[in-house]
Amino acid sequence: MPTTHLPDVAGLLHLRNTHGDNAAISLYGAQLLSWKTADECEHLYCTPMPSVKPGASIRGGVPVCFPQFSGRGTLPKHGLVRNLVWHVDGDIVSGDDQDVACVRLVATDTDGTRALWPHSFLLQLQVELGAGWVSVALNATNTGDAAFDFTAALHTYLATPDVRQASIEHLEGTRVLDTTIANGSEAVHGKAPLHISDETDNIYFAAPAALALQQDARPFLQLEQQGFTDSVIWNPGPAKAAQLGDMPAEDWTRMLCIEAAQIEHPVRLSPQATWRGVQRLTRAA
Ligand SMILES: O=P(O)(O)OC[C@H]1O[C@@H](O)[C@H](O)[C@@H](O)[C@@H]1O
Numbered sequence: 473m474p475t476t477h478l479p480d481v482a483g484l485l486h487l488r489n490t491h492g493d494n495a496a497i498s499l500y501g502a503q504l505l506s507w508k509t510a511d512e513c514e515h516l517y518c519t520p521m522p523s524v525k526p527g528a529s530i531r532g533g534v535p536v537c538f539p540q541f542s543g544r545g546t547l548p549k550h551g552l553v554r555n556l557v558w559h560v561d562g563d564i565v566s567g568d569d570q571d572v573a574c575v576r577l578v579a580t581d582t583d584g585t586r587a588l589w590p591h592s593f594l595l596q597l598q599v600e601l602g603a604g605w606v607s608v609a610l611n612a613t614n615t616g617d618a619a620f621d622f623t624a625a626l627h628t629y630l631a632t633p634d635v636r637q638a639s640i641e642h643l644e645g646t647r648v649l650d651t652t653i654a655n656g657s658e659a660v661h662g663k664a665p666l667h668i669s670d671e672t673d674n675i676y677f678a679a680p681a682a683l684a685l686q687q688d689a690r691p692f693l694q695l696e697q698q699g700f701t702d703s704v705i706w707n708p709g710p711a712k713a714a715q716l717g718d719m720p721a722e723d724w725t726r727m728l729c730i731e732a733a734q735i736e737h738p739v740r741l742s743p744q745a746t747w748r749g750v751q752r753l754t755r756a757a
Pocket residue numbers: 542549550627651673674704706731
């Protein structure tokens with residue numbers, strides 16, 4: 473699998489199954505960076521020019537946001553774990569004889585996370601690669617002796633041939649907050665699918681468990697989520713993409729984030745309790 477273009481900050485793991493699907497996961501941030509189906513189609517966007525600043529996260533794949541989504545709180549944007557080095561937990565199940573390949577990565581609180589957020593946690597991220605699908609499951613366990621609240625997301629960067637010809641279906645009737653409008657108020661998404669022509673940064677509250685992405689008016693991907701109650705749809709648009717610095721400006725047309733998120737109602741996790749959220753992506757038949 474040609475993965476030489478993927479940023480290798482702390483090691484890359486590769487999964488493959490008997491159906492010809494391939495995936496690559498970075499130990500840095502436990503980020504699924506590449507998901508290719510048997511037809512060699514890459515379904516995840518990853519920047520060819522990642523930031524090399526210490527502590528930076530990789531713009532692409534499926535970053536893990538925990539214990540804070542975006543800038544909605546006092547912690548660094550998107551929390552504390554997308555720049556931790558995670559570790560493999562158990563066996564890596566992968567190979568031409570595997571129906572479903574999988575790997576589980578773990579991270580725990582560190583001196584650095586506790587300096588910003590005084591809680592003990594264990595995160596487990598399991599990636600499963602099946603025939604034409606991939607799933608990412610995040611388990612968060614409170615390993616301390618006091619309850620804590622968190623928000624989270626799987627910040628999935630999908631690769632789109634041209635986002636301007638894409639549409640997102642099944643959002644009708646969902647409460648939506650357009651966060652590009654300062655002090656904007658909630659609306660309800662109408663009947664029309666969502667089209668992207670410029671910067672889009674929408675939080676959908678109590679989002680549908682399944683969304684569909686169409687490309688050129690044809691089914692492209694199915695997205696399902698469990699555990700996460702909200703979804704975020706983000707694209708920087710041309711002007712913001714040019715300011716990001718870690719992505720070619722023109723790549724705003726080649727990516728679309730459809731994120732499984734927990735934002736409106738933070739999770740309160742008691743000592744020893746575990747919360748689980750899953751996003752599954754399936755290539756349209
Ligand atoms: O540049 P970052 O930190 O990866 O964040 C990218 C985007 O992530 C999205 O989830 C947010 O809704 C956006 O507001 C944000 O700009």
